[in-house]
Amino acid sequence: MSAPFAFVPRSVKKSGASNTNAVAGPSGSRAPAPLPTVQPTVTAYNDRGEGKMPENTTSRAFPHTEDLSTLVLLALSDYSIWLNADLRRALDETCINGDEDAGFLPLSYLVNRRPLRDALTEDISEAMIIKALRQHAAESIEVRMRMVALPTASWNSYTRRAEREAGGYEVRRTDWKELRDASWSRLSHSEWDARIVYIENIPPTYRSVPGIARFTQALLSQLRDDAGSIQHITLPPHHLDGPHNLPKCKGFALVTLSHLKDCEVLLARWPWRQRAGGLSDDMPTSEKDAVRYGLRTLSKERWDKLNEQYLTYQATLIEQTVSSNETSNSxxxxxxxxxxxxxxxxxxxxxxxxxxxxxxxxxxxxxxxxxxxxxxxxxxxxxxxxxxxxxxxxxxxxxxxxxxxxxxxxxxxxxxxxxxxxxxxxxxxxxxxxxxxxxxxxxxxxxxxxxxxxxxxxxxxxxxxxxxxxxxxxxxxxxxxxxxxxxxxxxxxxxxxxxxxxxxxxxxxxxxxxxxxxxxxxxx
Missing domain, CATH: 3.30.70.330 (RRM (RNA recognition motif) domain)
Structure with a gap:
């Protein structure tokens, strides 16, 4: 009785050599050979910048996932809601359909407004922001996905706007029920200004809007167990910046805090004229960086006075330079x-x-x-x-x-x-x-x-x-x-x-x- 499958001897090759021929299947057809691995092309640039720029390059750095969640928290902070009438109106409109939809805003609404608009690049999708929120801000932000069926008439004319507005992600604060009766909603401009602190000599690692917020929050957490959240970050513009220039951190910023006590402890720990002390091994990383770079703080009221004095001195200096004769003797x-x-x-x-x-x-x-x-x-x-x-x-x-x-x-x-x-x-x-x-x-x-x-x-x-x-x-x-x-x-x-x-x-x-x-x- 002959065996159903005849034994066909094959030549044994050295180990390491691969057989490039595909093995035939039962139907006699050959399996496709594996595609060769394509190495990514890297374009070299010389000192003069010659060479083809790679596609999808942006001038802004790709933010960290924790930075994405920080930006959303800043966009929905107490101060942002108090300051932005359009945001308050949008939140009020969400309460029309009952508690199920109350407080939920489309994530695209926040992405198209500051501070997210200035910090995000085109490579960042809403799914990445949602992932960052679930990972770093689940206790503060609720997330849901809203599915909406498009009408049949729009299938043939499916625009980019329809794709963006039909469904998508929505977010709201976990304390949305307390927003209407919150005490901060009755604060005046002067009362909010009293909660603003000017900080200088920010370590280079934190010189971005979300970085400054995380850095200041870390310093406050070391000083107070019940420290409030960071409400807003303002980067003072340079006098040569144009009206459409994106603000850049030059080592200083104005930080809006939640409570007056937060301002007091921060000003006391990092005074303007005295150094905060030396380094020690048991210091947290943020505090070590603050000491190493000479962080110092100033109240908003004092900063306004110094700024006014500086502008007055600058105008006087320019006037004297133009009008005065500098030589003591002709x-x-x-x-x-x-x-x-x-x-x-x-x-x-x-x-x-x-x-x-x-x-x-x-x-x-x-x-x-x-x-x-x-x-x-x-x-x-x-x-x-x-x-x-x-x-x-x-x-x-x-x-x-x-x-x-x-x-x-x-x-x-x-x-x-x-x-x-x-x-x-x-x-x-x-x-x-x-x-x-x-x-x-x-x-x-x-x-x-x-x-x-x-x-x-x-x-x-x-x-x-x-x-x-x-x-x-x-x-x-x-x-x-x-x-x-x-x-x-x-x-x-x-x-x-x-x-x-x-x-x-x-x-x-x-x-x-x-x-x-x-x-x-x-x-x-």
């Missing part, structure tokens, strides 16, 4: 006090030729202040130049003005100009001089000699003549507030280097003077 007075020192001369051909005869004393004016290594910036070393040719460049400006310095003191081997702060196409620039004496001499020289830059590449200049189309150069020594405002915009590293250069040059000049004095004394 250069005419300085020249009048130094009549024994003759100014440089011109020979009629060019205004920047070497002046005077051999042995004639150089034109020098003493600086008014000294620069030390502890100075915030080089003092009296900044000059503002006007009436340059609009087609000039940095190299031409440096050569033109260096000729003037060389004509004043031909024996100096130092480059008097440290840096030319110039933007192409402008008719003015700032000069950072290597010493206060160079700045004073340069300004005094151009007050005595009316020099014109005839064209953009004119690095010699010529004496101004009556009827000239081009105006003579004007130089001003920047002092006082003008000097402060300029150096505030210069990076700290550059300021330190400029201070070290000026202070080192002054020390070198003093050393040379001392050596020369000793030589004269020894020869005598």
């Amino acid at each position: 250069f005419d007075d300085i020249l009048h006090q130094t009549n024994d020192v003759p100014p440089p001369r011109t020979n009629g051909k060019t205004a920047l030729d070497k002046s005077g005869k051999s042995g004639e004393p150089a034109f020098r004016l003493p600086p008014t202040r000294a620069t030390t290594l502890s100075s915030p910036y080089p003092v009296d070393c900044l000059v503002f130049v006007r009436k340059l040719h609009s087609g000039t460049n940095k190299t031409t400006i440096r050569t033109l003005l260096s000729r003037a310095l060389h004509s004043i003191d031909s024996g100096s081997k130092l480059d008097g100009i440290d840096y030319v702060d110039f933007s192409k196409g402008m008719d003015s620039c700032y000069l950072r001089l290597a010493s206060p004496s160079s700045a004073t001499q340069l300004v005094a020289y151009f007050q005595e000699n009316r020099v014109v830059q005839a064209h953009g590449l004119d690095d010699e200049g010529r004496a101004a003549e009556p009827g000239d189309d081009n105006a003579p150069l004007e130089l001003e020594l920047m002092q006082g507030k003008k000097e402060d405002l300029y150096w505030e915009k210069v990076p700290e590293k550059v300021r330190r280097q400029a201070v070290a250069k000026v202070a080192g040059q002054a020390s070198a000049q003093n050393g040379v003077s001392n050596v020369q004095g000793k030589k004269r004394k020894h020869s005598a």
Whole structure:
């Protein structure tokens, strides 16, 4: 009797080699071979940002699941309901059909409004938000799904709006029955303002609306067992932000709390002027971060007063900067006090030729202040130049003005100009001089000699003549507030280097003077 299935010997291959042929089924058909694994394509980007951007990219980071639940809690907080008349009206309309539907709002209603609208990306679905609520806020928010059958007429014209509004998820607060008679509904604006705390130096990990809420809630829970919930987060806008710019956390925020006692304990634990103490191993993570980054708080009333004082001071400072003359003494007075020192001369051909005869004393004016290594910036070393040719460049400006310095003191081997702060196409620039004496001499020289830059590449200049189309150069020594405002915009590293250069040059000049004095004394 023959066996129903004949034994067919097969070649035994080495382990690790796979058989690519599919095994035939009972019907004789072959099973489809497995599809090859497709690796995701990763686009590389260089430093200049070249390369194709991947699809579905967003500028905002994907929020954590706990952040999603926090945003919904903020959207349905006591303060949000008190502040938003549209939200109150929507909640009142839900009570028409009885307790079964009372308090339930479509989740899409909240998603299309702040704070969820500003924080969510297109990749986040309502199902993800519902999952986060069930995981992190089940005690505070009820969730249900509402199924609605679409009419037959709409099957052929199924719009995106119908898909969004037909059924979906609905949410409501678990204490919805207490909303009508809640005490917070009768609070005034001033009473809510008393519950607002300004916090500063927020750790970078929490610099988002839900992050600040969770961070503040964690700090309050360590101070009070019956601490209330966070009601609202406000990110003060920057003065350069446009009306449609999304608010961004810059390390500070205004936090609205539930109770006055919450504000008191938070202000006492994290005062404005005193540090909250050192780190310890038994501290919670949120408290460690607060101590490490120097968290401090201020009441809303005190913050408003300081903000008003700052705006007043800013307006006064701008007005003084525009209207005041920053130089303590005019250069005419300085020249009048130094009549024994003759100014440089011109020979009629060019205004920047070497002046005077051999042995004639150089034109020098003493600086008014000294620069030390502890100075915030080089003092009296900044000059503002006007009436340059609009087609000039940095190299031409440096050569033109260096000729003037060389004509004043031909024996100096130092480059008097440290840096030319110039933007192409402008008719003015700032000069950072290597010493206060160079700045004073340069300004005094151009007050005595009316020099014109005839064209953009004119690095010699010529004496101004009556009827000239081009105006003579004007130089001003920047002092006082003008000097402060300029150096505030210069990076700290550059300021330190400029201070070290000026202070080192002054020390070198003093050393040379001392050596020369000793030589004269020894020869005598």
